[in-house]
Amino acid sequence: MPSPMNKWFPHRYRVGVLGMFACALVYTLRVNINVTIVAMTNSSDRVIQHPSDWCPEYSDSGGYDGNGYQTTKVYDWSEPIQGTILGAYFYGFTATQIIGGLLTERFGAKWVCGTGIAIPALINALSPVAADGHYGYLMATRIVVGSFHGFVYSSLFSMYAKWFAAHERTVAIACMWFGSNMGGVFMSPIAGYLSRHGFAGGWPSVFYVSSIIHSVWLVFWWLCAHDSPANDRRISPDEHLYILQNTDCMIEKTSTPVPWRSILSSRTVYASIIVRACGMFGYYTIFTSVPSYFDAIFNVKYVENGTYMAIMYVAIGCALLAAGPLSTLLLTKTSISRTRVRKIFQLISQIGPGICLALVPSMDCNLIAVVVLIVVSMLLYGFRTGGEYPIIPEYAPEFTGVVFGLTNTLGAAMGFLAPIIVGQVLNMDSNVVTREKWNIVFYIMAGLYLLGAVLFELLATADRQDWSYVKQVVGSNIELNELSGNSRSTIKFQTRYRIFSRYKSNQIPENTETPDWIVFKKNTLVY
Known part of the structure; x- marks a missing residue:
């Protein structure tokens, strides 16, 4: 007899909640070092140098407040070394996007996603020991963490294509990205607090705590998650039948070859690749480089800088959560085609940030206006959960994991390419960073957002592609x-x-x- 709990909280909802928290855990390990590295290298004799065209009216904001961290471990790492350590995660994350999709097709999403969370938790806990040895060892741990995290999103996309009906899948995917950004919101202040007041000398506790919290999720994942409804022995027949009728992935496939030639020649796939790369360049630039912009141009304190970043995470997180259901509402309440709805939401997420970031240079030294424009740009970028994300399971339901891994490869690469490009712009002509050079960075971000909008409008479609169909033979006497x-x-x-x-x-x-x-x-x- 089905459990009463299945009526108000079906099995597919449990899968969605677990997937959301999995993405949150990914971000806790991705951003923990962004805050912690300040404590690891902080020094009371640090001298702040501002460009000649900075905004001196903010000179009384206090800047850095010296070494307030309760730690005896401080490393003499230069700014380039710190940048290399921060970018190391994305080398691994980029390299395994396609591999994650292939492994999912072979071994199933449950094992691939679970491994992608468990192994990084163990490696992350070794970070303090690695840092004591050499910064190269710390880089190695970050690369390994990023490599296994590359499995998580591809496997979840594949799992959701089997568990959720089309109108529910959009919401589930939105919750994934909401969870990701909430992981950043949660970890940033926690890392700052533990760096000052934590155990084991301060900042090492950041790595230990962020690893320990993974254990709770892992227990629920192994007990409650399944690759598809066909593998869940506790799912009710009613829910299973409902899922079967409303999804395109009808039955598990075992060894279907991936149609690489068709995928690599599909204009729809290229639309996803290009729009992802254009958008993620701006996203990663804002969350990795813009804090330095606030520091150099406006002399923003570390705590205030973190607050601004948290506000941006909250803004994009809320938009990511809301855009999916809004797109579903538009599909069910209007006669607008699915393709047009996806393009409407994606155009909002590209054109909106493009306009906002293009206006930043004209704000001069108005810090509040600059912060508002950047926050609004991230809020609008969150509308992509009604555009580029749900469109992949719609045009390639049987190969969602592989296609997502392929399209996300270049997007993930922006995690280390964006800081390199920004660094080249800021160092051109001379090594002096100026507000004029930062204006060029904002124009580049704006231009890429608008380029992605144009190409997505021209190339994208939500119609299922011919190469995504898989022939299945079902016996007439199957129960x-x-x-x-x-x-x-x-x-x-x-x-x-x-x-x-x-x-x-x-x-x-x-x-x-x-x-x-x-x-x-x-x-x-x-x-």
């Missing part, structure tokens, strides 16, 4: 309980008929049936 993995009881034809009739008459209109479902229904004698 529904075989699909759910429940061998303890047999669901006879009359039970299947009642289940289908209830959904047919009360919940699922005739015109929502997909061709795949009609074939499946016929072959399994469910009428």
